[in-house]
Amino acid sequence: MRAVVQHGTGGPEVLKVEERPEPARREGEVLIRVEAISVPFYETQLRAGMLSGGESAIFGHEAAGVVVEADDPELIGKRVVSMSYVGGAYAEVVASGRYTLVPEHVSAESAVAAAVPASVALVLFRTADVGDGETVLVEAASGSIGGYLTRLAKDAGARVVATAGAGKSVKGADVVLDHDDPDWRTQVPDGIDVVFESIGGPRAAEVLPKIVPRGRVLAYGLLSGEFPVITVADLIPRGLTLIGFGGPDAYGKDAGAATGEALGLVGDGTLTPVIDRTYALDDVVEAHARVESREGVGKVLLVP
Ligand SMILES: NC(=O)c1ccc[n+]([C@@H]2O[C@H](COP(=O)([O-])OP(=O)(O)OC[C@H]3O[C@@H](n4cnc5c(N)ncnc54)[C@H](OP(=O)(O)O)[C@@H]3O)[C@@H](O)[C@H]2O)c1
Incomplete structure (x- = not known):
């Protein structure tokens, strides 16, 4: 072969x-x-x-x-x-x-495009427990996981602040920031309840002052090539929760178990690869x- x-x-x-x-x-x-x-x-x-x-x-x-x-x-x-x-x-x-x-009417192309990112997005979204009226920051919403998170958040009645590369739009997002601007975090509006953190890097903590007290950060990617640098001292003063997602349990077991459901959402048109x-x-x-x-x-x- x-x-x-x-x-x-x-x-x-x-x-x-x-x-x-x-x-x-x-x-x-x-x-x-x-x-x-x-x-x-x-x-x-x-x-x-x-x-x-x-x-x-x-x-x-x-x-x-x-x-x-x-x-x-x-x-x-x-x-x-x-x-x-x-x-x-x-x-x-x-x-x-x-x-x-794979559900019968879902093509191999759609299935493989969606299986991992849609199941990861489902588990991240449920872990974050996003509520109606909350504001979420979805980093790299131009990507697959970010795109599905945006859709799930909008369906749950949340407001979405998204980031994408220069000139790219994000379907469903209320605000889109250019993450190629090294100072993009300063443009994030105040009042963020949940951050889906996928870019990482040494400046990740700069977004934390935009999060409400008791807000949540779900860190799952390192698109910049580095893990997000966030310390306990960044979290304690306003009681923020930081959850890391990945590895054999969160990715392997939890996202793996959600894959059938994720493909079902592709099949019924809720999620579009x-x-x-x-x-x-x-x-x-x-x-x-x-x-x-x-x-x-x-x-x-x-x-x-
Ligand atoms: N923790 C886990 O279990 C798990 C599982 C699967 C994936 N992941 C991680 O999740 C992240 C997103 O995966 P995906 O499948 O959604 O990606 P994808 O569909 O392949 O899309 C790539 C995304 O990355 C963005 N990007 C690339 N380089 C960037 C940079 N230097 N700074 C900011 N954004 C950048 C692109 O934005 P533009 O092109 O618009 O700039 C695009 O939105 C990756 O880091 C991946 O490793 C984690």
């Missing part, structure tokens, strides 16, 4: 399409003939060596396709989306023990360059 193999860390050109043996399925796993693969932003950081992650011969984590082998014969022919911690997704065939059935461009697997270098360029809005996908 054709698969994308990472040769060291660096620019998109370290990813090479090669012939590899098809993976062998172990008990409990399904073998998937892949129809669509997601290229999330964090994979460009992994490839570049900015994030540590599980190394594997074949790159990539999120793929959707049709089951061709399984313990349960009823699964054969069904479409699933697979989310792996250990790579292996940029390939024509994937063996996966962490997969979710936005797809920027779709590339052939052979054009993986261009696909990574597109994500890194930050010129588009929505998911970049690969099709084998």
Whole structure:
């Protein structure tokens, strides 16, 4: 089969399409003939060596396709989306023990575009317990998780202050700030109840004075390449709560358990995946360059 193999860390050109043996399925796993693969932003950081992650011969984590082998014969022919911690997704065939059935009328492209970000957004949103009339700050709302958080917050009756790259709009947001302006946090209005923090970096705490007493911060990303620097001294004076989201429990178990529900919300039209461009697997270098360029809005996908 054709698969994308990472040769060291660096620019998109370290990813090479090669012939590899098809993976062998172990008990409990399904073998998937892949129809669509997601290229999330964090994979460009992994490839570049900015994030540590599980190394594997074949790159990539999120793929959707049709089951061709399984313990349960009823699964054969069904479409699933697979989310792996250990790579292996940029390939024509994937063996996966962490997969979710896709509703019948949802395409592989929509499923793989939405599965991880929509389930993470659902769990983050519930953890934040956003109420009617509250104001939320959604960082990087031009991205997938931020876009779904914006939709969920609006549906709950909240006001949304969003950030996005220069010139980008955010559907449903009441205010959009340009997060490429290094001083964007000074423009955040007062009275924020909840911050969905995904940009991180040494200036993250500058937004805290905009949060109401007993407000909540949910930190889950490091788009700037660094964790948010927030200290207990930043939180105590106004009784703020900081919750970190990630790792095998929050991401692995909680978001994993919410994936079926998230795909159901895609199926019934509540959440709409936005797809920027779709590339052939052979054009993986261009696909990574597109994500890194930050010129588009929505998911970049690969099709084998
Ligand atoms: N904790 C967890 O369990 C978990 C799970 C999944 C993902 N994540 C993290 O969640 C974050 C968002 O993921 P996603 O899937 O929504 O991303 P995505 O759909 O791939 O979109 C990328 C987003 O990142 C923004 N961005 C890129 N570089 C930036 C920078 N230097 N400063 C500010 N914004 C920047 C882009 O904004 P513009 O292009 O508009 O500038 C865009 O909104 C990532 O950090 C990812 O690693 C965490």
